[in-house]
Amino acid sequence: MVAPQPARAGAWWGVVRWPMSFRISIASTPEARAACVALRIEVFVDEQRIPRELELDGHEEVATHFLAVDEPSGAPAGTARLVATDGRGKIGRVAVVKARRRAGVGAALVRAAMEEARRADLGDAWLSAQVSAIAFYERLGFAREGAEYLEDGILHARMRARL
Ligand SMILES: CC(C)(COP(=O)(O)OP(=O)(O)OC[C@H]1O[C@@H](n2cnc3c(N)ncnc32)[C@H](O)[C@@H]1OP(=O)(O)O)[C@@H](O)C(=O)NCCC(=O)NCCS
Numbered sequence: 001m002v003a004p005q006p007a008r009a010g011a012w013w014g015v016v017r018w019p020m021s022f023r024i025s026i027a028s029t030p031e032a033r034a035a036c037v038a039l040r041i042e043v044f045v046d047e048q049r050i051p052r053e054l055e056l057d058g059h060e061e062v063a064t065h066f067l068a069v070d071e072p073s074g075a076p077a078g079t080a081r082l083v084a085t086d087g088r089g090k091i092g093r094v095a096v097v098k099a100r101r102r103a104g105v106g107a108a109l110v111r112a113a114m115e116e117a118r119r120a121d122l123g124d125a126w127l128s129a130q131v132s133a134i135a136f137y138e139r140l141g142f143a144r145e146g147a148e149y150l151e152d153g154i155l156h157a158r159m160r161a162r163l
Helices: 030-047 105-119 131-138
Strands: 012-017 020-026 064-071 076-085 088-096 124-130 143-151 154-162
Touching: 012 105, 020 105, 030 064, 030 076, 030 088, 064 105, 076 105, 088 105, 105 124, 105 131, 124 131, 131 143, 131 154
Parallel strands: 088 124
Antiparallel strands: 012 020, 020 064, 064 076, 076 088, 124 154, 143 154
């Protein structure tokens, strides 16, 4: 299990990339966790039509959740989560609000999750990528493994990166 340690609760990554600046932190307060869930509902349930009961699953309590917020407004811009299973880090639920896409938020969230997985001594990171996002993950060092499959009605492929 990778739970935010007290010393890590304040961990954050700041990114300045024109035209926006944002800050990523581990969501360790009820408010930050609620913002992560709200973002996922907006992107996966409302936009991609994934049923809410599938989107929120049994890993929520044990996962480390990451929240990206715009600087200086503090408006939530994106989220991702990391779950440790069998000594490996599973990264998932990577979501960026529509108006903030293609500005580096998604890549920074995945990098933050990979860094946390490395800190937790996990050997590698894996994820179940929507086929439309494969090129995005390849840019971050993930390589595709095996055939495509349907998950929640969307074509996915498994991908892995050494940490
Ligand atoms: C996929 C997603 C998380 C990417 O987030 P983002 O903030 O737009 O991505 P970034 O701006 O950090 O992109 C990083 C790089 O990947 C590229 N990229 C982003 N999305 C891409 C895509 N779908 N296909 C190919 N390349 C992509 C960017 O152009 C950028 O390239 P650069 O470094 O050369 O400029 C975002 O589009 C999203 O939330 N989509 C809806 C939810 C979703 O599908 N999540 C993935 C589930 S597996």
